[in-house]
Amino acid sequence: MTDLTSLTIADARDRLKSRAISAVELTESYLSAIDAANGALNAYVAVTPDTALAMAKASDERLAAGKGGALEGIPLGVKDLFATEGIHTQAASHILDGFKPKYESTVTQNLWNAGAVLLGKLNMDEFAMGSSNESSYYGPVVNPWKAEGSDEKLVPGGSSGGSAAAVAARLCAGATATDTGGSIRQPAAFTATVGIKPTYGRCSRWGIAAFASSLDQAGPIARDVRDAAILLKSMASVDLKDSTSVDLPVPDYEAALGQSLKGMKIGIPKEYRVEGMPEEIEKLWAQGMAWLKDAGAEIVDISLPHTKYALPAYYIVAPAEASSNLARYDGVRYGLRVEGRDIADMYEQTRAAGFGREVKRRIMIGTYVLSAGYYDAYYLKAQKVRTLIKRDFETVFHAGVDAILAPITPSSAFAIGDKELAADPVKMYLQDVFTITVNMAGLPGLSVPAGLDHKGLPLGLQLIGKPFEEETLFKTAHVIEQAAGTFSPKVWW
Amino acid sequence: MSVDLATVKRVARLSRIAVTEEEAERMMGELNGILGFVEQLSEVDVSDVEPMTSVTPIRMRERSDAVTDGDKAAAVVANAPATDQNFFLVPKVVE
Numbered sequence: 306m307t308d309l310t311s312l313t314i315a316d317a318r319d320r321l322k323s324r325a326i327s328a329v330e331l332t333e334s335y336l337s338a339i340d341a342a343n344g345a346l347n348a349y350v351a352v353t354p355d356t357a358l359a360m361a362k363a364s365d366e367r368l369a370a371g372k373g374g375a376l377e378g379i380p381l382g383v384k385d386l387f388a389t390e391g392i393h394t395q396a397a398s399h400i401l402d403g404f405k406p407k408y409e410s411t412v413t414q415n416l417w418n419a420g421a422v423l424l425g426k427l428n429m430d431e432f433a434m435g436s437s438n439e440s441s442y443y444g445p446v447v448n449p450w451k452a453e454g455s456d457e458k459l460v461p462g463g464s465s466g467g468s469a470a471a472v473a474a475r476l477c478a479g480a481t482a483t484d485t486g487g488s489i490r491q492p493a494a495f496t497a498t499v500g501i502k503p504t505y506g507r508c509s510r511w512g513i514a515a516f517a518s519s520l521d522q523a524g525p526i527a528r529d530v531r532d533a534a535i536l537l538k539s540m541a542s543v544d545l546k547d548s549t550s551v552d553l554p555v556p557d558y559e560a561a562l563g564q565s566l567k568g569m570k571i572g573i574p575k576e577y578r579v580e581g582m583p584e585e586i587e588k589l590w591a592q593g594m595a596w597l598k599d600a601g602a603e604i605v606d607i608s609l610p611h612t613k614y615a616l617p618a619y620y621i622v623a624p625a626e627a628s629s630n631l632a633r634y635d636g637v638r639y640g641l642r643v644e645g646r647d648i649a650d651m652y653e654q655t656r657a658a659g660f661g662r663e664v665k666r667r668i669m670i671g672t673y674v675l676s677a678g679y680y681d682a683y684y685l686k687a688q689k690v691r692t693l694i695k696r697d698f699e700t701v702f703h704a705g706v707d708a709i710l711a712p713i714t715p716s717s718a719f720a721i722g723d724k725e726l727a728a729d730p731v732k733m734y735l736q737d738v739f740t741i742t743v744n745m746a747g748l749p750g751l752s753v754p755a756g757l758d759h760k761g762l763p764l765g766l767q768l769i770g771k772p773f774e775e776e777t778l779f780k781t782a783h784v785i786e787q788a789a790g791t792f793s794p795k796v797w798w
Numbered sequence: 799m800s801v802d803l804a805t806v807k808r809v810a811r812l813s814r815i816a817v818t819e820e821e822a823e824r825m826m827g828e829l830n831g832i833l834g835f836v837e838q839l840s841e842v843d844v845s846d847v848e849p850m851t852s853v854t855p856i857r858m859r860e861r862s863d864a865v866t867d868g869d870k871a872a873a874v875v876a877n878a879p880a881t882d883q884n885f886f887l888v889p890k891v892v893e
Contacts, residue, residue, distance in 0.1 A: 405877065614842055636879060637879075672809050673829065689847040747854055
């Protein structure tokens with residue numbers, strides 16, 4: 306009998322439907338895999354075996370009655386940022402200690418409506434602020450990938466590090482994640498998984514702890530392009546509870562796979578060829594172009610002149626929005642309270658004890674750039690630069706480019722506790738140099754594994770599309786996947 | 799622009815985050831690093847550029863002005879550290 310955790314969502318779906326396997330069996334396989342691995346990988350912050358088995362049992366009943374949904378019986382992990390009713394939801398922060406919401410996020414509700422099974426909540430950078438999953442109150446996630454011949458523990462990327470590690474290590478069939486500046490795509494690249502940040506407004510933000518509201522977007526991390534397409538179809542919806550959710554029908558993304566790229570124009574932005582970029586990444590990028598050309602696409606050079614300003618503008622806009630969103634954690638309504646001399650002292654002590662260093666740093670920056678006398682110089686200026694970044698993309702799309710191919714990360718996964726990155730926050734922020742423009746412009750971006758570097762570690766390529774044209778990204782990524790193959794880590798845990 | 803220690807403490811106060819002298823010193827260095835990094839935006843000419851207010855060109859939805867939710871006080875306060883009869887309890891704020 307094959308290990309059931311090795312099945313992709315598409316495979317498991319077929320076997321569940323034909324009743325060759327049961328949802329309970331499949332869920333039990335994942336629960337024992339989690340049991341065996343989580344001590345080493347720290348991907349889950351809460352495992353929910355009772356809920357999982359009850360949901361799986363209900364799925365089996367629906368499958369037996371021939372009434373299964375699109376994800377009936379598929380066991381998933383959920384990033385700790387999504388509200389799950391009555392279940393651990395703490396954004397991997399100390400300040401939300403003990404928080405068990407009385408409501409369910411729209412995205413997770415959509416998944417349960419489709420029949421999916423909840424295995425537990427996944428580790429992440431605290432409040433999704435980080436690129437290495439080291440800012441979690443629950444400690445770092447360990448990447449299932451290791452460099453060849455090395456025992457050094459590597460980061461899985463962040464902020465959705467638990468999601469990416471759990472998918473790569475087969476501790477769930479797929480996972481939910483969120484992306485504010487690269488938090489789906491960078492961890493996907495570090496773990497040889499597929500991640501898509503859809504267009505802003507495609508998935509409801511309702512019930513997802515807010516970091517930077519104008520940039521936050523939910524999406525899936527999955528083992529392959531098809532699974533990512535299947536998951537996004539169920540996650541996306543129009544939601545009256547999120548005024549920025551867009552009223553457009555959700556297409557059948559899976560149907561886009563296998564469609565021809567003939568006549569497509571793929572743009573190669575010259576500004577993404579940054580100084581000091583490793584030769585391997587440059588080579589991989591060229592390889593990606595060759596694969597798409599072979600598939601009938603036309604490769605064209607493009608320019609996105611404001612690219613270099615996306616990162617500095619982001620580090621004004623995102624902290625500004627975060628400082629406002631995180632004002633709600635005050636020791637009164639939920640989570641941690643540290644008593645003080647008076648109410649103001651109680652707020653200050655609670656927030657001092659409850660937030661980690663990176664979160665405090667961003668709240669402080671945000672408060673500063675929004676404070677009297679600085680608003681125009683920082684925030685307003687950054688929002689104007691954002692208009693220019695978006696205009697860059699509109700110009701190339703208007704000129705006939707269908708999608709953009711770019712690198713996703715400046716390197717493969719780095720070590721946990723990297724001294725240089727820990728000492729200088731700006732160095733860590735540079736991890737997001739290729740991903741952040743997409744959030745600033747609200748566009749869809751997909752990360753697809755494309756190869757391994759000289760250390761045997763995964764590298765990905767990024768596809769950027771027009772608003773609400775996720776289908777184009779899926780069909781293009783599928784071509785890259787067919788050419789590159791898929792990659793799994795050796796089991797050491 | 800860079801911040802001095804007094805500004806860091808003022809911003810911490812505005813952020814309602816207690817900081818020790820040592821933390822304030824460390825944060826001053828970090829904040830100045832980040833502010834130095836974002837300084838490069840001054841190179842960009844933004845005259846006649848509108849600030850972005852919405853990333854997607856959508857019209858805000860409107861709904862009828864009617865009560866659609868509520869009557870769940872117990873659920874609202876369920877996660878609070880201190881409550882009494884569905885009220886949040888806070889330290890005394892009036893003398």
